Amino acid sequence: MNKILAFAGSNNSKSINYKLVDFTKSLVNDQEVRVLDIRSWDIPMYSIDMDPDQTPKEITELISLIKEYDGFIIASPEHNGGMPAFFKNIIDWISRRSKGAFESKPVLLLSTSPGGGGGANNLKYLIHSLPYQGASICASFSLPSFYDHFKNDEVVGDYLVGLNDVVEKLTDALSQ
Template identity: 45%
Template sequence: MATILAFAGSNSSTSINFKLVKYTSGLIQQNEVKVMDLSSFPVPMYSADTEKNNGYPEDVVALQKDIKNADGLIISVNEHNSGPSAYFKNLMDWLSRVDKRFLEDKKIFLMSTSPGRRGAISSLTYVKDTLPRFGGEIMTTFSLPSFNDNFDPEKGILDGELKAGHQVALADFLKTL
């Protein structure tokens, strides 16, 4: 049985990407899944001065250990102005300072969603190109467009084609663990 760490790249208490992460994690039966809600995960803005004066934030060090102990990751990234949120970028900056290869040998199912028709695809593309620099291996991706039209908290993904695509992407990811 594999251990999977799942989280959204958002610190919003109403994150639709976190809703997608919870939904996806709930579909996994044969593996242990730890879902982390980063909305209550404080991370100071990275600066060399902060690192020099205060060291690494304890929460970031703990997250790095959780990542290291996981066999795979499910991450859903939000999008601000055609890129990942400043929160997610800042988190990656801190994690890479703790250990440049903090994603070494990690299999990743990368997702994104947004209220818009593009489903945060620009952010997903940016993150897909960036995470391998830290040692991660993107096994599969999925983007859910028009979240408010295509997702229901009780039923999950409503559109049949999108739901099937999500199921295939998840199954392909799980096969790699």
Template identity: 40%
Template sequence: MQEIRLLAVAGSQRVGSFNQRLLDRAASLAREAGVEVTQIRLSDFPLPLYTPQAEASGFPEVASELKALFARHDGFLIASPEYNGSVSAALKNALDWVSRPTGAEEGTAFSAFRGKVAGIMSASPGPFGGIRGLQHLRQILGTLHTLVVTEQVVVPFADKAFDGDVLLDGPPAQFLPVLVRRVIQLAPISA
């Protein structure tokens, strides 16, 4: 049987990011369940701002590399900070580049996303835990033909929810394994 492969990415590029800590814990849970997990940092993919003009002048190699990573995985674990009630610009820009058709895909959209599954989560020092941004992320991923599981995890008051890199016990710590299990259950296995 082929092993499930998940790509884990945080929409935050901040050093010490609560969302990166949350994602690290989710990735660890997936590995404990026997899933192959590739963790990436968006800061390792210095993408130009997506515009049709930028795309027309040549698809950046770094965007091709990122798209290939998304395409090789069966599903995604995505942690997104909330910026002004939405997702971070870095995450949105990455999703925009990865969604673009290239080469033989011309005329077909969303090949790196179509039919895959995602689990989404957010951590914020505020009282809502980033839930408003997750609504936008769910909508974006759905538009890209990715099934976003109904379970999601929000970590409010994230500055008090972690002890170093450890997510302290409480509802987010209890719901995170449920989210990861659901993604694993629904992930299509690539041939």
């Protein structure tokens, strides 16, 4: 059995991307999935002036978890057409404390938003940028108009077919 670490790059206590991650966990069969809640993390803005001993303990722990786990489900909100500053800052910290942290392991990217774009612009950016951290992006999924397509804590309609499909791509990648 493989170990999958799942989280969302959001510091919103009512994050819809966390709701999507939690539901996606329920679609994964025969794998251990841990949802890591980073919403309350208060991480200082990365600066190259910061010494290694100023690295936040959360960043050190996340790097350890990334090394320990076999695959990842990462959901990201979209802010102003890009990655939220909260999540970008975490990635910047990781990039300076662990080269290629994801070690070519498979990553399933998700995004949702209340609007019709579903965070697809930022997904394109993440597909381009996370491989700089060693992520092997096996699939991505955007859920537009969250409140129309997520009812009673579940993705509904054709989007459920699409989400199951990308989950299968992650489990296939893990079995290779």
